[in-house]
Amino acid sequence: MLNVGIIGYGGMGRFHATELITKESEVNVCGFYDISPVRQELAQTDGYHKYSSYADLLSDPKVDVVLVATPNDFHKKCVQQALLSGKNVICEKPVCLSVADFDELTTLADKKHLRLFVHQNRRWDEDYLILQELFAEQVIGSLLRVESRVQGDHGVPSGWRQEKARGGGMVLDWGVHLLDQIVDLMGCSIKSVYASLSYALGYEVDDGCTAILEFENGKFVEMNVDTTNFIKQSRWYIKGTQGTIMLNDWDMEGAIVRQVAGWNSEEIGAIQAGQGLTRTLAPLSEGILEKRSFPKMSQKQVPSFYQNVIDVTQKNGKMRISYQEVRTVLKIMDAIFVSAEKNQVIQLSLQD
Ligand SMILES: NC(=O)c1ccc[n+]([C@@H]2O[C@H](COP(=O)([O-])OP(=O)(O)OC[C@H]3O[C@@H](n4cnc5c(N)ncnc54)[C@H](O)[C@@H]3O)[C@@H](O)[C@H]2O)c1
Numbered sequence: 001m002l003n004v005g006i007i008g009y010g011g012m013g014r015f016h017a018t019e020l021i022t023k024e025s026e027v028n029v030c031g032f033y034d035i036s037p038v039r040q041e042l043a044q045t046d047g048y049h050k051y052s053s054y055a056d057l058l059s060d061p062k063v064d065v066v067l068v069a070t071p072n073d074f075h076k077k078c079v080q081q082a083l084l085s086g087k088n089v090i091c092e093k094p095v096c097l098s099v100a101d102f103d104e105l106t107t108l109a110d111k112k113h114l115r116l117f118v119h120q121n122r123r124w125d126e127d128y129l130i131l132q133e134l135f136a137e138q139v140i141g142s143l144l145r146v147e148s149r150v151q152g153d154h155g156v157p158s159g160w161r162q163e164k165a166r167g168g169g170m171v172l173d174w175g176v177h178l179l180d181q182i183v184d185l186m187g188c189s190i191k192s193v194y195a196s197l198s199y200a201l202g203y204e205v206d207d208g209c210t211a212i213l214e215f216e217n218g219k220f221v222e223m224n225v226d227t228t229n230f231i232k233q234s235r236w237y238i239k240g241t242q243g244t245i246m247l248n249d250w251d252m253e254g255a256i257v258r259q260v261a262g263w264n265s266e267e268i269g270a271i272q273a274g275q276g277l278t279r280t281l282a283p284l285s286e287g288i289l290e291k292r293s294f295p296k297m298s299q300k301q302v303p304s305f306y307q308n309v310i311d312v313t314q315k316n317g318k319m320r321i322s323y324q325e326v327r328t329v330l331k332i333m334d335a336i337f338v339s340a341e342k343n344q345v346i347q348l349s350l351q352d
Helices: 011-023 037-045 054-058 072-084 099-111 126-136 170-186 305-315 323-342
Strands: 002-007 027-033 065-068 088-092 116-119 143-151 190-198 208-215 220-226 236-240 243-247 254-259 271-273 276-278 289-293
Touching (some): 002 011, 002 054, 011 027, 011 037, 027 054, 054 072, 072 088, 088 305, 099 323, 116 305, 143 170, 170 190, 170 220, 190 323
Parallel strands (some): 143 220
Antiparallel strands (some): 143 236, 236 243, 254 289, 271 276
């Protein structure tokens, strides 16, 4: 059994307890501490034990792992205290606000022979797991370009997410998830980053970001997080040498179009487009392309985030989200801010 003590019973702390952990037969919630009496009361109403302070939670010998689900600016301090108390830690994303802070935390974890897990949970999203399978099977041939985006239409949520010093803004909120998936999917080092940030709604934090990421294999990924889109673009748009994948959203509606026969360029006639003619954009004849709907998840069982925590802490397993991957994501986010400020391509060396 893995016993979890949770600091922060806000939206996500509560989601861990009532949704994620309840699905796990080998994970148990020992109790909560939240700085807000209202949230403490809610946790109690939900049936969880209330710790009187964080120190109280950390001194409970039953707690195997501390889940940090506070706003982003408290992560580093909460993680440090937990590690110093001899507890393994799960920290919500983004684990901290700089690469240097993360290095400090992992050094401390290593010194204490403890683990720091970062809840970059979008690796377990169904759309992403299916894409991984499609990539592995080379369903659309060799990869040409990936576009990954999430878009909303009502700005950055109120509260700490609108404050820069508290780790607000869309890059730190959703960017971290998309970057985590992209780094995992590309499976090679990042080479450069070019980004622009949007401040359209007048917050002190970014309300959107578009980043062009170049990887060592020469492939480019466009990442976009945005909050001013009354019509959303597709969640994923991926081009390969023999096909294209498009997925609209988490509803799993989308398509895979694959080339299944060759064509003769000379035989493609022009079509009228607007006030002109085009051969370049004329459609291919029937039978050259095959269209499939976006597939369902295969029956293959993927161990959950919490199963990975158990695997690592109790069975000497491997961390699904490695320190190196978390560090890379933090480095890319740093580069995004520098690139946007200087309007420059930032070359990345992951050695430093
Ligand atoms: N992985 C995901 O899918 C996902 C989704 C949403 C949020 N998050 C992350 O979860 C964390 C919390 O986000 P949220 O949406 O739950 O925020 P929230 O504002 O809803 O909740 C934060 C909670 O922490 C409490 N808190 C603040 N400071 C504290 C302190 N010093 N000690 C104890 N409690 C304190 C607040 O009272 C509040 O109840 C953030 O890091 C966020 O990025 C992750």
